[in-house]
Amino acid sequence: MNLIPWQDKPNNWKDILWRYSANPIIDRYAIPSSNSIFNSAVVEYKDGFAGVFRCDNKAVQMNIFAGFSKDGIHWDINHDPIQMKAGNTQMIDSDYKYDPRVVFIEDRYWITWCNGYHGPTIGIGYTFDFKEFFQCENAFLPFNRNGVLFPKKINGKYAMLSRPSDNGHTPFGDIYISYSPDMKYWGEHRCVMKATNFEDSAWQCTKVGAGPIPILTNDGWLMLYHGVINTCNGFRYAMGAAILDEHQPDIVKYRTQPYLLGPSELYEQIGDVPNVVFPCAALHDSEEDKLAIYYGAADTVVALVFGRLSEVIQFTKENSL
Ligand code: BMA
DSSP states (O other), X not given: OOOOOOOOOOTTOOXXXXXXXXXXXXXTTSSTTXXXXXXEEEEEETTEEEEEEEEEETTOOEEEEEEEESSSSSOEEOSSOOOEEEOSSSOOOOSOEEEEEEEEETTEEEEEEEEESSSEEEEEEEXXXXXXXXXXXXSSOSSEEEEEEOSSOBTTBEEXXXXXXXXXXXXXOOEEEEEESSSSOOEEEEEEEOOOOTTTOGGGXXXXXXXXXXXXXXXXXXXXXXXXXXXXXXXXXXXXXXXXOXXXXXXXXXXXXXXXXOSOSHHHHSSSSSSBEEEEEEEEETTTTEEEEEEEETTTEEEEEEXXXXXXXXXXXXXXX
């Protein structure tokens, strides 16, 4: 167990989550080619951390890059994008790659991302060492985004959340779950959670999408997710939490009516796409009751926010829709 990034809650702090005081942790120009680095995923790796980063270049082409860190805060991101080799199929086209998630299951690190194959769908790959990467079959038909694997099999099958979408800036979006015996063929698609009615909880009334890898707790799977409202100035992305049944995760036990994190700092409100917080990864330490969430801010930089796992769960139960 590595020491995950951490800062204590500031005195007199009222919210459930508190931001890292030196946010953002990754600058938009952190590698020579980048226009922006955001919506990225990290995991514990060896005696430190590894990650897969979304770096859009200055032609604003989207791709994913491997990176390493000793403390989870200061990152060395490779200057060249990940080159995939053929995994469980022949090489398939990938016009672009973005919004990665990473999870260790059984013997390797699995990566999902939004893969450009006649429009966005969910790409899957794996690595053992963050040096050599293998690309597998796409999980779904286009169009789909926000593919997020569970960290272990459920009822003997791999499980993945996703959000069917359109080819543009989708004005709708609900979270589904699908199962696979082998990481190649996906089925048993079930609806998990829909966007809300405007009157009930407006910040998540346009679309919702899964964020970090779900975390198993005594109450079920903690699923952090983004919710979107369409305002007169465009979409606004905030983060909420839901708790899904451990054995049948299409059952939503609780779901926050208020958001847990909304775009309110300048680096969240100003950037290439204003008013976006977009979580893609979380590190946790159950014994120490610590949670560190990585999120893209304004589609420009990566930032970090902390919380107590127990407080997030209690808040989710007490403020449920
Ligand atoms: C979504 C994706 C995300 C992005 C968000 C806000 O459709 O493109 O990568 O953060 O829009 O622009």
